[in-house]
Amino acid sequence: MxxxxxxxxxxxxxxxxxxxxxxxxxxxxxxxxxxxxxDVAAVFPxxxxxxxxxxxxxxxxxxxxxxxxxxxxxxxxxxxxxxGASAAGARAVxxxxxxxxxxxxxxxxIASSLRLPIVMPxxxxxxSGPLNIHCDHSDTMGCRDLGWIQLYSEDxxxxxxxxxxxxxxxxxxxxxxPVMVTFDGFIISHTMERVEIISDDKIVRNFVGEYQxxxxxxxxxxxxxxxxxxxxxxxxxxxxxxxxxFLNAPEVIKQVGREYxxxxxxxxxxxxxxxxxxxxxxxxxxGSTAGTAKAAxxxxxxxxxxxxxxxxxxxxxxxxxxICAALAKCKAVSVMDRCISFGLExxxxxxxxxxxxxxxxxxxxxxxxxxxxxxxxxxVTQIRGVFEELKKLASGGxxxxxxxxxxxxx
Amino acid sequence: xxxxxxKLSHKPEMLAPGHRACSGCTAPFLIRLxxxxxxxxEKLVTSIAxxxxxxxxxxxxxxxxxxSNIHSAFENSAATCSGAEAAYxxxxxxxxxxxxxKFLAMGGDGGTYDIGFQSLSGAMERGHEMLYIxxxxxxxxxxxxxxSSATPKGAETNTSFAGSAKPGKEQHRKDLTACLVAHxxxxxxxxxxxxxxxxxxxxxxxLHCGGPAFLNVLAPCHRGWRIGVDQGVEYARLAVxxxxxxxxxxxxxxxxxxxxxxxxxxITDWIKGQGRFKHLFNDKNKHIVDELQAETDRKWKxxxxxxxxxxxxxxxxxxxxx
Numbered sequence: 001m002x003x004x005x006x007x008x009x010x011x012x013x014x015x016x017x018x019x020x021x022x023x024x025x026x027x028x029x030x031x032x033x034x035x036x037x038x039d040v041a042a043v044f045p046x047x048x049x050x051x052x053x054x055x056x057x058x059x060x061x062x063x064x065x066x067x068x069x070x071x072x073x074x075x076x077x078x079x080x081x082x083x084g085a086s087a088a089g090a091r092a093v094x095x096x097x098x099x100x101x102x103x104x105x106x107x108x109x110i111a112s113s114l115r116l117p118i119v120m121p122x123x124x125x126x127x128s129g130p131l132n133i134h135c136d137h138s139d140t141m142g143c144r145d146l147g148w149i150q151l152y153s154e155d156x157x158x159x160x161x162x163x164x165x166x167x168x169x170x171x172x173x174x175x176x177x178p179v180m181v182t183f184d185g186f187i188i189s190h191t192m193e194r195v196e197i198i199s200d201d202k203i204v205r206n207f208v209g210e211y212q213x214x215x216x217x218x219x220x221x222x223x224x225x226x227x228x229x230x231x232x233x234x235x236x237x238x239x240x241x242x243x244x245x246f247l248n249a250p251e252v253i254k255q256v257g258r259e260y261x262x263x264x265x266x267x268x269x270x271x272x273x274x275x276x277x278x279x280x281x282x283x284x285x286x287g288s289t290a291g292t293a294k295a296a297x298x299x300x301x302x303x304x305x306x307x308x309x310x311x312x313x314x315x316x317x318x319x320x321x322x323i324c325a326a327l328a329k330c331k332a333v334s335v336m337d338r339c340i341s342f343g344l345e346x347x348x349x350x351x352x353x354x355x356x357x358x359x360x361x362x363x364x365x366x367x368x369x370x371x372x373x374x375x376x377x378x379x380v381t382q383i384r385g386v387f388e389e390l391k392k393l394a395s396g397g398x399x400x401x402x403x404x405x406x407x408x409x410x
Numbered sequence: 411x412x413x414x415x416x417k418l419s420h421k422p423e424m425l426a427p428g429h430r431a432c433s434g435c436t437a438p439f440l441i442r443l444x445x446x447x448x449x450x451x452e453k454l455v456t457s458i459a460x461x462x463x464x465x466x467x468x469x470x471x472x473x474x475x476x477x478s479n480i481h482s483a484f485e486n487s488a489a490t491c492s493g494a495e496a497a498y499x500x501x502x503x504x505x506x507x508x509x510x511x512k513f514l515a516m517g518g519d520g521g522t523y524d525i526g527f528q529s530l531s532g533a534m535e536r537g538h539e540m541l542y543i544x545x546x547x548x549x550x551x552x553x554x555x556x557x558s559s560a561t562p563k564g565a566e567t568n569t570s571f572a573g574s575a576k577p578g579k580e581q582h583r584k585d586l587t588a589c590l591v592a593h594x595x596x597x598x599x600x601x602x603x604x605x606x607x608x609x610x611x612x613x614x615x616x617l618h619c620g621g622p623a624f625l626n627v628l629a630p631c632h633r634g635w636r637i638g639v640d641q642g643v644e645y646a647r648l649a650v651x652x653x654x655x656x657x658x659x660x661x662x663x664x665x666x667x668x669x670x671x672x673x674x675x676x677i678t679d680w681i682k683g684q685g686r687f688k689h690l691f692n693d694k695n696k697h698i699v700d701e702l703q704a705e706t707d708r709k710w711k712x713x714x715x716x717x718x719x720x721x722x723x724x725x726x727x728x729x730x731x732x
Contacts, residue, residue, distance in 0.1 A: 039500045042493060068500040070492065073532030080486035080529065084457065084493025087480050090501060092493070110482050217455045217478035217494055218501060220509040227481035228468030238470075 015265040016203045018196040025188035028156040028195050029095070029121045029181070030055035032163035034065055035197075035204035038119075039090035039211070042070040042081035046100040047133045048185040049123040053095055079104035079111060086116035087226045089216030091167065093118065097185060098125035098139040105143065111178050112147030113242065114226055117170035117211075118178040120148075121163060124287065124338075125185040126374045134375020135185040137287065137339040140315075141348045147242055149175075149249055150316040152286040153183040156193040158313075161266055164198075167208045168256045174248040184288040186375065198264055207263055246317045253314055270319040272311040273326045275301060279308025281390035282327060284353060285336045286312040289371070289378055293336075296383035307387050312349065320356025327357075331394035332365045334386050336406075338372040346403045365393045371406035382406050413610040421446045422476070424454070429474040430466040434639035436603040436629040436646065437463050437545045441516070443606065444543060445477060447613040448512050453477065455494050456514045459487035459521030462552040462631075463545065485525040488533035488542055491515035495538045512617045513540035519560035520550040523586045534593045534622045541616035541623040544586065547631035555634040559584040562654075563705070564698040565686045567634070572689035577698055582705055590624040591660050597623035599659035599668075603630070604646040608657055608668050615659070628655045636685020648680040653710040654702075664720035667713060674710075677703045 023031065030052050033041070041060075043053040060069045068085075072078045078094045085092035096104065101122055111118050127138040140150060149169060153159040159181065166179040183189060198204050215224045230238060254269060261267020272290070275297050276282060285293050290311035300307035310326045312319070327333050335354075337347020344351060346368030354366055369386050372378045386406065393399060424445035431438045441463060448454050454477040458464045464481045467474040482490045491513050501507040515533070517526050522544040530542055549567050550556040557570040563582045566572040570579040590598045597619040601609040609627065616623035628649055630642040637645055649655035650669060654677060657669040678699060681687040690699050 039504070040493065040496050042496075066500070066503065068496040070496050070536065072489065072492075073528060073535070077486065077489035077492075077529050077532050080482055080489035081493030081496065083482050084480060084490035084495075085497040086493075087490075088455065088494035088497035088501075089507070090497035092497070106483055107486065114482075217480060218498055218507045218509075218511060219478070220453045220507075220511075223453075223476065223478040225468055225473035225475050225479045228470045228473055229465045229481075230470045234470045 014262045016263045017199040018264070019199045021195050021197060022192045023156050023160070023195040024051065024190050024192050025153070025156040025159045025183045026052035026123065026190065027055055028160035028197075029163050029183070030059070031197055032160045033093060034059045035201045036164065036167060036208050037065045037205065038067050038093045040068045040070065040082070040085035040092040042072050042078045042085065042092070042094050044072050044075045044078045044096070044100060046075065046097045048125060048189045049095050049097040049100070049121070051189065052121060052123065075100035075104040076107060079107035082118050083107055083111050083114065083116060086111070086118050087114060087217050089213040089218045091211040093120060095121045095123070097123045098127050101139045101143065102127055105146070108143055108148065109146045110227070113238070115176040115242070115245070116178060117167075117176055119163070119166045119170055120178065120180050121159070122180050122182045123185045123189045124182050132374040133185070135187050135338070136373050136375065137337070140180060140182050141339040144316055144348065147177065148316060149177050149179040149253075149314070151179065151181050151314055152312060153181065153188065154288060154290045154311060156183075156188055156191070156195045157266070159183040159188060160195055160197060161260065161264065161268065164204055164208060165256045165260050165268065169249065169253050171211055172252045175245050175252050177242070177245045177249065182287070187288045196264070196266075203263055207260070249317050250314070250319065268313060270314040270322055271326065272313060274309040274311060276308040276310060276326050278306055279329070280306040280331045281387055281394050282308040282310060282330045283334045283336055283383065283386055283390075284310045284312065284323065284327075284349065286315060286349065287338065289336060289338065292378055292380055293383050296380045296387060299380065299384065300387055305387065305391065315349070318352055318356070320352065321360060323353055324356050324360035324362045327362060327364060330364050332390040334367050334369050334390055336369045336371055336386070340370055340373065365399055367393070367399060368403045369406050370403060376407050378407060413607045413614075415606070418446055418610070424476045425467065426474040426476060428472075430469065431462065432633060434632050434642055435462070436642040437547070438466070440543070440545055440603055440609070440627055440629055443610055444514060444613045447610060447617055452510045452512050454512050454514060455480075455491070455498070456516065457481070457487045457491040457494065458515075459517030459526055460484035461518040461521050463516065463518070465552065484521050486529045487515045487517045487521060487526060488530040491540050491542070492533040492536060492538040495540050513538070514617065515540055515542045517542075517544060518552070519544060519546040519548060520558045522546075523559045523584055530624075531593065534590065534595050534624060538622055539620065541613065541625060543613070543625045543627060545627055545629040547629050547634060548583070549631070549634045551631045551634045560586065563702060564690050564695070566689060567686065577695050578686070578689060585709070587624075587626045590626075593622075594663065595623060596621040597659070597661055600626045600655065601657055602628045602646045602650050602655055604643045604650065605657060605669065612659060634686065636688075637683060641683070645680065645684065648675065651675045652677050652680045652706065654680055654706050656710060656713055658713060658717070664723065665713065665716040666720065667717050677706050
């Protein structure tokens with residue numbers, strides 16, 4: 001096969017025994033949390049994240065973990081307590097979706113500015129309103145500039161794998177940034193899939209390692225002040241340090257992805273190039289839609305169309321150069337956004353890629369397809385329709401509309 | 411524990427001098443005292459809400475805190491502290507923290523009565539072993555003197571002006587202490603910055619009651635109250651002598667009034683020198699003064715009844731004497 005698939009099996013000799021289970025995305029993420037056994041988890045229920053924390057609360061009740069579980073009274077307090085715990089020197093987690101993320105917004109930004117390596121699964125759901133509990137990416141895309149690393153998952157397997165890697169990435173001394181692991185609400189969170197988990201918890205714990213905080217509130221010898229007033233004479237410098245964490249992160253994410261491959265047989269990169277070596281028409285997607293797009297690509301390939309997919313796993317830091325390199329030989333590209341950027345032509349991922357393309361000198365015709373808002377289904381036929389448009393552009397067709405919608409009644 | 415002032419004076423200062431509070435501010439004194447109310451083998455982690463005391467004690471790269479302190483945001487001092495306390499429990503259990511720690515969360519009345527009310531309620535309900543101290547100066551002073559739900563009726567602030575159409579704040583203050591009593595936590599008390607012994611005892615008790623505790627401390631702001639720079643403590647005293655701010659504590663539900671004025675002073679003795687109330691002294695607004703007096707008396711009587719109930723209960727529970 002000429003395609004480059006990131007999830008290649010590593011050399012069989014080193015790979016730890018895997019157990020094959022049928023798990024939903026929520027269960028898979030909870031399983032990862034169980035194996036890591038964090039110090040503190042502060043949680044508040046919100047659909048579709050609830051099942052994740054039900055499962056974890058069950059682990060707490062049964063003694064499978066000895067994590068201190070704080071059942072807070074809101075997501076705002078969930079993130080606040082997680083910040084307090086992390087600053088105190090604990091490995092701390094929380095989990096949320098959509099409006100919960102919106103409610104904790106203020107503290108989401110504070111967590112990253114205090115350089116606290118918190119890990120938070122976010123089960124993607126449309127931000128209200130009106131109320132909708134189903135998947136789109138308006139929640140995590142909306143906080144893309146709040147200083148968190150964002151890893152998107154294609155399926156339950158990746159939700160599990162990303163969760164484990166997230167701790168290593170966040171806690172790396174050259175990074176020290178919180179990490180969001182996202183997976184699509186219901187589509188992944190509530191769908192049972194085949195998931196391989198590392199059988200031995202110890203191997204996971206060994207991989208993640210002991211958390212060794214440097215400056216923390218519970219250090220009796222060296223008390224610290226967290227979150228001082230930071231005025232115009234210093235805030236910029238502190239933000240520059242945060243930028244450095246993001247500049248250092250890609251190598252760390254890749255390294256952790258390789259090392260994870262050694263114990264699991266599933267290695268990870270910033271993005272996955274699927275059938276891209278000779279692709280003439282390509283879509284860029286993230287989350288579960290990447291899986292649907294792969295099916296479309298396979299069908300088209302069978303028909304002789306040189307179709308490919310770039311799946312973004314790591315959206316923050318944004319791998320613009322890598323994406324543009326992957327798209328360099330294409331004749332037409334669609335970036336598929338499960339999110340609207342109101343008042344801007346094209347979705348957020350599209351605009352970031354188009355921006356990166358300018359810097360990379362990539363002049364491929366590029367369009368934005370908005371789809372899947374509020375949990376609207378996206379299927380193989382629809383993605384094939386996107387490729388049909390790309391084929392026209394690739395053979396000299398004009399871009400009629402930069403932004404268009406898939407699966408919308410107009 | 412009866413406060414030993416001599417012993418206290420030998421304890422190290424945990425809030426360094428050089429902080430930027432206004433001269434005459436009563437809140438730094440409260441913090442200095444609070445930070446001394448741990449035993450010698452205990453360390454302290456503090457959290458503070460956005461507000462005067464946060465901005466005057468920390469301006470990067472300086473910090474006046476000689477114990478650990480975290481400031482996250484305005485409304486989440488309690489939730490933040492609860493996370494640190496949970497971290498302590500688990501890290502102690504896992505053998506990673508060996509020392510004994512106590513947890514103290516703080517906020518002004520804006521950060522406690524209003525925007526931080528939910529966070530406080532949640533932390534208290536969950537049973538974290540921590541003391542929350544509200545330094546109540548009856549308004550949003552850090553942002554420039556706006557009304558909070560702790561502002562007394564009739565007081566003029568920059569969002570409740572006294573004008574031809576309005577007589578200052580139109581509502582009585584919220585009884586936050588009562589709200590916290592309703593949480594059925596081990597220890598709730600009211601104190602004032604003018605009575606050091608009472609205040610120190612209550613802080614110590616709150617930190618050592620084995621569960622969540624809440625202490626509401628009247629800490630006048632001379633800027634917001636429009637009184638002299640040197641009058642903060644005196645106006646705290648007058649608030650107590652008029653029964654506007656009674657000193658009491660509620661241990662496991664039982665009320666105890668810690669100070670009863672020999673002769674209750676009229677409410678006018680407390681409000682007359684404060685610029686924020688000066689518009690009340692004309693015929694048009696006299697009814698507001700009367701209302702303040704009536705409300706003060708009503709609350710005091712209610713407190714006396716609750717104390718009497720507690721005494722009855724204690725009597726009933728005590729073994730019959732021979």
